[in-house]
Amino acid sequence: MSSGIQGIRRVMLVDDDPFVRQSLRYQVEFADLESVEEIGPQLGTLPDFLKLPRHADAAISDYKLSPGGYAAFNGAELVSAWHRDNFPALLCTRYDRAEIARIRPHLRWIPVLMAPDDLNPDSLMEGLEACLFELEGNFRPVRRPWRAQVHFVEEDPEYAGSFFVELPAWQRDEVFAVKIKDLPAALGRSVKPGFRCYAQANLGSEDIDEIYLCEWEVR
Numbered sequence: 001m002s003s004g005i006q007g008i009r010r011v012m013l014v015d016d017d018p019f020v021r022q023s024l025r026y027q028v029e030f031a032d033l034e035s036v037e038e039i040g041p042q043l044g045t046l047p048d049f050l051k052l053p054r055h056a057d058a059a060i061s062d063y064k065l066s067p068g069g070y071a072a073f074n075g076a077e078l079v080s081a082w083h084r085d086n087f088p089a090l091l092c093t094r095y096d097r098a099e100i101a102r103i104r105p106h107l108r109w110i111p112v113l114m115a116p117d118d119l120n121p122d123s124l125m126e127g128l129e130a131c132l133f134e135l136e137g138n139f140r141p142v143r144r145p146w147r148a149q150v151h152f153v154e155e156d157p158e159y160a161g162s163f164f165v166e167l168p169a170w171q172r173d174e175v176f177a178v179k180i181k182d183l184p185a186a187l188g189r190s191v192k193p194g195f196r197c198y199a200q201a202n203l204g205s206e207d208i209d210e211i212y213l214c215e216w217e218v219r
Contacts, residue, residue: 005125005128005129005132007057007132008033008057008058008088008128008132009033009034009057010033010034010035010036010055010056010057010058011028011033011034011035011036011056011057011058011059011060011124011128012035012036012037012038012054012055012056012058012059012060012089013025013028013035013036013037013038013059013060014038014043014059014060014061014062014065014071014075014078015061015062015065016040016062016064016065016066016067016068016070016071017062017067018039020062020116021037021039023116024060024092024116024119025037027119027120027121027124028060028124030120030121031121031124031125033124036055036056040068040069040070040071041068041069041070042069042070042071043065043070043071043072043073044071044072045072045073046071046072046073046077046078046081049071049073049078050081050082050085054087057088058087058088058089058090058128058131059079059082059087059088059089059090060089060090060092060119060124061075061078061079061089061090061091061092061093062075062091062092062093063075063076063091063093063095063099063103064093065078074102075091075093076091076102076103076106076107076110077106079091079106079109079110080106080108080109080110081109083109083110083111083131083134083135084109086135088111088128088131088132088135089131090112090113090114090124090127090128090131091103091110091112091113091114092114092115092116092119093113093115093116094115094116095209097177098159100176100209101159101162101176101177101178101179102179104176104178104182104211104212104213105179105182105213105214107210107211107212108145108200108202108212108214111127111130111131111133111134111143112127112130112131113209113210114127140204141204142202142204142205142206142207142210143202143204143205144202144204145200145201145202145212145214145215146169146200146201146202146203146204147198147199147200148167148169148170148198148199148200148201148203149167149168149169149196149197149198150165150166150167150178150196150197150198150199150201150213151165151166151167151168151194151195151196152164152165152178152191152192152193152194152195152196153165153166153175153193153194154193155193156177159177159179161179161180161181162177162178162179162180163177163178163180163191164176164177164178165177165178165213167201167203167211169203170201170203170211171203171206172208174208176208176211178213183216184216184218186218187216187218197216197217197218197219198216198217199213199214199215199216199217200213200214200215201213201214
């Protein structure tokens with residue numbers, strides 16, 4: 001059983017599935033913390049939800065929140081908005097390639113992304129500590145932003161409006177998808193195979209799914 005973190009006693013659970021919330025509740029309570037469930041069924045828009053009293057010190061959110069009309073936003077939007085508001089939260093979800101492309105624009109403000117199977121009392125506490133560490137203005141090596149060249153390799157044949165990109169300075173020779181709509185408009189109009197530009201990226205990451213890109217440089 002994990003020991004508590006100063007300042008965190010209650011953890012909000014945001015998931016449209018009550019059975020998933022129950023599973024999360026077990027892990028939170030095994031960590032000697034109190035759970036607060038957002039049962040819905042309609043949390044409304046993100047601005048409206050963010051105005052509501054939280055009654056918690058931290059949170060865990062799923063990515064897919066819309067089934068059944070639970071929320072008019074997704075968990076990546078929520079957790080990144082919370083981070084900007086100095087509220088620690090984990091994004092705990094299963095995702096595929098298409099979903100990580102939608103999550104990636106928010107990853108700079110999501111200190112912890114994990115799969116539900118990886119959540120346990122110890123990883124929960126470690127995740128919350130990582131969130132607090134970053135909220136204090138610190139970065140773990142895997143999260144620190146660096147100016148990096150981004151090479152747009154080719155269009156993604158499976159998803160219209162997406163390009164495969166690579167980071168020449170990154171330690172791995174891998175490509176991942178970026179959506180043109182998530183780029184600054186002026187930059188998006190310039191993108192074509194072979195195009196290069198600069199952005200901030202966490203080059204210390206060892207996991208391609210946790211690479212973020214932000215602060216794009218537009219000439």
